[in-house]
Amino acid sequence: MRTVRAAERELMARLPRGALMRRAAAGLAAACAGLLGRTYGTRVVLLVGSGDNGGDALFAGAHLARRGAGVTAVLLNPEKAHEAGLAALRAAGGRAVAAPSSVVEGVPADLPALIRRADLVVDGIVGIGGRGGLRPDAVEVLRVVQEAGVPVVAVDLPSGVDADTGEVHGVAVRAAATVTFGAYKPGLLIDPAREHAGAVRLIDIGLGPYLEAAEPPVRAPRHADVAALLPRPAAESDKYRRGVTGIAAGSARYPGAAVLAVAGALRGGAGAVRYAGPATDVVIARFPETLVSAGSPTEAGRAQAWVVGPGLGDGPRAAETVREVLALDVPVLVDADGLRLMDAERVRERTAPTVLTPHAGEAAALLGTARGEVEAARLASVRELARRYRATVLLKGSTTLVAEPDEDRPVRVNPTGTGWLATAGSGDVLSGLIGSLLAAGLAAPDAAMAGAYLHGLAGRLAAPLASALDVAEALRRVWEDVTDGTRRAPRPVPPTRRATGRDVAERGPGTT
Known part of the structure; x- marks a missing residue:
């Protein structure tokens, strides 16, 4: 968060003292009022720490108190509470108590009863400077909030x-909504922290001009970003100029993987798709436009990019197929069984672009660690994979991340993911889709991110209870939605998935 902190310091130097905090607090108060539906007569509890985050909560509480809310601030560190914010709250008719059992202003801090009566709790305990988990007193307060079941807005x-990083060390607030200031923080976009954020609302406090000059550590694309990348055929285009995608996938045991990878490539704009493998009969039966070959990938004909791995299994030809594809001097995407069968040194030695698309379990195997460690530290894991294998890595999962071998480049976060994509074969469709974008000439990181973005939108559009083929068919609609500029919203994410992904996808953070 060095970029955001530096921007805040530069802007604060140009503004009257306290002006930036008051901007943030006004936006926070408006968001809280919107969630409450009405302000007059409601009860709001502020959980206030010692930093500026607590100051934001106190000033927002003053706004709400002036509009008729009963506002109580629970001070976790009374001696270090933000003085101006506390004075503003008291002047507006709010009150303050110390947590968990002392007395301030003659008001006993009966925390459980206080929180049970609240309509809303505002989390201003720690902000972007917090590190390494919460103190025991804060953990105890959060336990009371959780037991009361009162919705929480995080500051x-x-x-x-x-x-x-999006990591969570120990107990953390689980918010119904998060109101963030100036820019989306990586922790709001990357799991496991993202699942704690709820619906995310960005408040513009004027940081934009001070953020533009710096390269952020994380980027999340918007419709316009992806639309600018997607290939469009010109008048003189033919199927070869549009890009031929090679698919080396499937086996006698897993023929469907070949069908799904081909489906993703065809619906991803490929001029033509060449399939090489043992599933030629089922591929040609489902997609008669496919150019099929029962031989090796090197015998199938020329392609501008290859996808290898989905459904290859453990047969005698599987490892040889991966080896042959990696030896080709074209962009290659390696997925599923290909990740297990590939030779790491051969991947590192490649001069043409390589894209690896593991899920957390496959990433753990590639890193020699446990799956839980990957899921707990997704950002660090995808960066290490890209560094170690000198490849573009797309780490699939609850939040999909794309990292480049160049460690100075930002990691890209896909904001369109949905739990409805957790269905058999969905990853095979994604592989074919990205392969088609590679064949069209997109750089590996661009192809991976654009593919993940479209795939997520297709999963939403096809939901609920969609199959992988349904997702592939939905790609045609979302491609149109992204490129035609109308921004028609896909079917909303179900409530169990929360609104964070859609919220970011539709409004778009751009940079964090």
């Missing part, structure tokens, strides 16, 4: 999550 980001 800037949920207390207890790592703003820079």
Whole structure:
């Protein structure tokens, strides 16, 4: 978060003292009022830490108190509470108590009863500077909030999550909504922290001009970003100029993987698709336009990019197929069984672009660690994979991340993911889709990110209870939605998935 902190310092130097905090607090108060539906007569509890995050909560509480809400601030560190914010709250008719059992202003801090009566809790315990988990007193307060079941609005980001990495160390706030200021923080976009954020609302406090000059550590694309990447055929285009995608996938045991990878490539704009493998009969039966070959990939004909791995299994030809494809001097995407069968040194030695698309379990195997460690530190894991294999890596999962071998380049976060994509064969469709974008000439990181973005939208559009082929068929519609500029919203994410992904996808963070 060095970029955001530096921008805040530069802007604060140009503004009257406290002006930036008051901007943030006004936006926070408006968001809280919107969630409450009405302000007059409601009860709001502020959980206030010692930093500026607590100051934001106190000033927002003053706004709400002036509009008729009963506002109580629970001070976790009374001696270090933001003085101006506390004075503003008291002047507006709010009150303050110390947590968990002392007395301030003659008001006993009966925390459980106080929180049970609340309509809304505002989390201002720690902000983007917080590191390494919460103190025991904060953990106890959060336990009371959780037991009461009162909705929580987090200030800037949920207390207890790592703003820079999305990691969660110990207990952290689980918010119904997060109101963040100036820019989306990586921890709001990357799981496991993202699942703690709820619906995310960005408040513009004027940081934009001060953020533009710096390269952010994380980027999340918008419709316009992806639309600018997607290939469009010119008048003189033919199927070869549009890009031929090679697919080396499937086996006698897993013929469907070949069908799904081909489907993703065909619906991803490929001029033609060449299939090489043992599933020629089922591929040609489902997609008669496919150019099929029962031989090796080197015998199938020329392609501008290859996808290898889905459904190859453990047969005698599987490892040889991976070896042959990696030896080709064209962009290659390796997925599924290909990740297990590939030779790491051969991948590192390649001069043409390589894209690896593991899920957390496959990533753990590639890194020699446990799956849980990958899921707990997704950002660090995808960066290490890209560095170690000198490849573009797309780490699939609850939040899909794309990292480049160049460690100075930002990691890209896909904001369109949905739990409805957790269905057999969905990853095979994604592989074919990205392969078609590679064949069309997109750079490996661009192809991976654009593919993940479209795939997520297709999963939403096809939901609920969609099969992988349904997702592939939906790609035609979302391609049109992204490129025609109308931004028609796909079917909303079900409530169990929360609104974070859609919220970012539709409004778009651009940079964090």
